[in-house]
Amino acid sequence: MNAGPAMNALPAIGDATAIGDAPTTKVVPGATPLLRVRGLSVALPDFSAPRGLLGLSRAPLRPILQGVDMELSCGECLGLVGESGSGKTTLGRALLRLVAPTAGRIEFDGRDIAHETEAAMRPLRARMQMIFQDPLSSLNPRRTVGDAVVQPLRAYGRLGTRDEARRAAAMLLEQVALPAAFASRYPHELSGGQRQRVGIARAIALSPDLVVADEIVSGLDVSTQATILLLLRELRARLGLAIVFITHDLSVVRVLCDRIAVMREGRIVEQGTTADVFAAPRDHYTRELLDAVPLPDVERGWLDPLATAA
Amino acid sequence: MSAPVLEIEGLHVLLRGERREPDRLMLRGVDLSIRPGEVHALVGESGAGKSMIARTVLGILPHRAQVASGHVRLLGHDWLKMPPAARRAMLGRDVSLIPQDPMSALSPAHTIERQICEVLRLHLPMSAQAARERALALLDAVRIREPARVLHQYPHELSGGMRQRVLIAIAFACGPRLIVADEPTTALDVTVQREVLRLLRTMQQRGGGQSGGTAVLFITHNLGLVAKLADRVSVIHGGRIVERGLVAEIFDAPHAAYTRALFAATPRHDRPAEALRPIDPAVTAALDVEAAAYDNAWARAR
Numbered sequence: 001m002n003a004g005p006a007m008n009a010l011p012a013i014g015d016a017t018a019i020g021d022a023p024t025t026k027v028v029p030g031a032t033p034l035l036r037v038r039g040l041s042v043a044l045p046d047f048s049a050p051r052g053l054l055g056l057s058r059a060p061l062r063p064i065l066q067g068v069d070m071e072l073s074c075g076e077c078l079g080l081v082g083e084s085g086s087g088k089t090t091l092g093r094a095l096l097r098l099v100a101p102t103a104g105r106i107e108f109d110g111r112d113i114a115h116e117t118e119a120a121m122r123p124l125r126a127r128m129q130m131i132f133q134d135p136l137s138s139l140n141p142r143r144t145v146g147d148a149v150v151q152p153l154r155a156y157g158r159l160g161t162r163d164e165a166r167r168a169a170a171m172l173l174e175q176v177a178l179p180a181a182f183a184s185r186y187p188h189e190l191s192g193g194q195r196q197r198v199g200i201a202r203a204i205a206l207s208p209d210l211v212v213a214d215e216i217v218s219g220l221d222v223s224t225q226a227t228i229l230l231l232l233r234e235l236r237a238r239l240g241l242a243i244v245f246i247t248h249d250l251s252v253v254r255v256l257c258d259r260i261a262v263m264r265e266g267r268i269v270e271q272g273t274t275a276d277v278f279a280a281p282r283d284h285y286t287r288e289l290l291d292a293v294p295l296p297d298v299e300r301g302w303l304d305p306l307a308t309a310a
Numbered sequence: 311m312s313a314p315v316l317e318i319e320g321l322h323v324l325l326r327g328e329r330r331e332p333d334r335l336m337l338r339g340v341d342l343s344i345r346p347g348e349v350h351a352l353v354g355e356s357g358a359g360k361s362m363i364a365r366t367v368l369g370i371l372p373h374r375a376q377v378a379s380g381h382v383r384l385l386g387h388d389w390l391k392m393p394p395a396a397r398r399a400m401l402g403r404d405v406s407l408i409p410q411d412p413m414s415a416l417s418p419a420h421t422i423e424r425q426i427c428e429v430l431r432l433h434l435p436m437s438a439q440a441a442r443e444r445a446l447a448l449l450d451a452v453r454i455r456e457p458a459r460v461l462h463q464y465p466h467e468l469s470g471g472m473r474q475r476v477l478i479a480i481a482f483a484c485g486p487r488l489i490v491a492d493e494p495t496t497a498l499d500v501t502v503q504r505e506v507l508r509l510l511r512t513m514q515q516r517g518g519g520q521s522g523g524t525a526v527l528f529i530t531h532n533l534g535l536v537a538k539l540a541d542r543v544s545v546i547h548g549g550r551i552v553e554r555g556l557v558a559e560i561f562d563a564p565h566a567a568y569t570r571a572l573f574a575a576t577p578r579h580d581r582p583a584e585a586l587r588p589i590d591p592a593v594t595a596a597l598d599v600e601a602a603a604y605d606n607a608w609a610r611a612r
Contacts, residue, residue: 040405083500083502135367144558192356222531222532222533223575226588228468233583248499252577253493254583255586278580288501293534293579294503294504295580296533297561299537299538303508
């Protein structure tokens with residue numbers, strides 16, 4: 001499949017032939033990575049900690065990320081896995097500077113953005129986008145779908161006339177295999193999978209280089225999940241998107257990601273290509289996570305109490 | 311073989327349309343039978359009718375839904391014809407629920423002790439002291455560390471896995487014959503999920519005092535959970551059971567096209583990415599055509 005950058009000359013989305021193809025990437029060997037993270041630490045106030053006599057002193061900082069190193073090449077998809085509380089969501093947000101790091105460097109396209117001002121971040125923000133877990137709470141219920149997907153373009157002054165907005169909305173919806181007529185609908189009229197497509201359409205509106213997707217298929221049915229995964233794989237190949245895909249489901253990672261980073265307690269405990277890590281996990285925690293995924297095979301003893309209970 | 315705990319025959323549930331909308335059939339002649347001590351998985355996608363079956367069994371159908379025809383026999387009772395008071399006496403004691411979302415199922419304003427003791431004292435002749443002791447034993451049985459401390463805690467002080475354990479304790483409190491588990495692990499991490507399933511399996515086999523164990527109607531969309539936990543499975547789509555049988559047999563050789571499509575659409579970390587196939591729209595379209603034909607025939611027969 002041709003991974004050209006021209007959005008207009010793309011093949012129709014959703015045709016069955018594209019589905020079985022292996023993901024193609026635009027990664028150029030030896031090129032500067034899109035993201036290069038070194039020693040990234042984030043600490044957030046811990047409001048559950050006891051706070052002095054009258055509770056007036058400031059909440060102490062609790063370390064969430066502790067010295068994270070990672071890289072992401074252009075067009076690459078990295079699966080970020082771990083349990084709740086492992087720091088994967090915080091890392092995803094820190095990469096987009098949605099939370100401020102306490103230490104470390106985040107180089108985006110060669111430039112350290114860890115401590116940039118919001119004004120300096122603004123032009124960069126067009127190049128980095130986020131898809132949220134729950135599309136219903138991330139879409140304005142009073143805005144039509146068409147309005148929602150072109151909002152990023154409007155925010156960056158890339159839309160002129162109403163007609164332009166209409167055409168942009170139709171094109172974005174087509175990218176995620178939704179009919180153009182959906183532009184006039186409201187989020188509550190859509191199914192979960194359709195809403196998630198709208199979330200994706202909005203994220204790709206500005207043709208970003210990087211998209212962080214946080215648990216975006218967790219709440220979906222099997223069949224919807226499969227179509228969303230394949231849509232992402234296709235968009236990625238077509239638009240040359242780099243994706244940080246945050247999930248707790250290792251089976252999903254296998255479908256989409258080139259590389260995987262396993263997080264535990266604010267650190268990355270194992271990193272590698274998806275194939276390598278799944279074939280021979282080096283860290284025992286990765287092994288534990290893999291074993292805990294219930295594969296649809298009948299297996300006696302999978303639920304037996306642990307023999308090591310003594 | 312002893313009589314089934316739950317026997318559903320030809321169950322039709324109708325959802326009355328709002329304003330100008332026509333009435334819609336949500337369940338189209340469902341048959342389901344669960345034997346004592348058996349784990350029966352009901353697997354399907356959202357809107358398939360899984361929850362409608364659960365809600366019929368628990369007598370909590372939504373306002374606009376009604377049973378149009380069919381029979382439900384629960385522990386030998388004609389469940390749909392029982393007086394509400396008699397049903398209420400059985401709910402929570404002989405039949406109980408493990409809900410999906412522990413945060414909304416537990417009251418945020420009451421301690422764990424109070425919420426466990428409530429169901430015990432409602433159904434069993436028990437002193438407050440005896441109920442407290444039993445509550446402590448239940449928390450211990452669901453392997454909560456420091457049960458005496460947790461008894462006096464509130465739900466928000468517990469982790470998601472702990473809350474789900476508390477709900478399992480409440481569900482098993484009175485030694486039920488049947489438990490309806492509605493996606494009980496969907497909100498949990500994989501490692502916690504495995505622990506909770508282990509616990510459910512142990513408690514189910516032990517049966518809270520029922521010889522032969524407690525039967526479970528396990529509602530899920532996750533084929534992996536079905537494989538690991540269930541003895542039998544019914545695959546549901548469009549309010550109809552499209553395939554049923556022993557888990558061992560169906561997972562070995564699924565017969566219905568829809569079941570096969572569900573398997574192919576389930577991602578697995580031990581298979582290459584190319585193995586994933588979304589459900590062929592033709593498969594569901596064929597089922598929809600059958601459902602429409604069924605509705606026409608059903609409307610004519612009425």
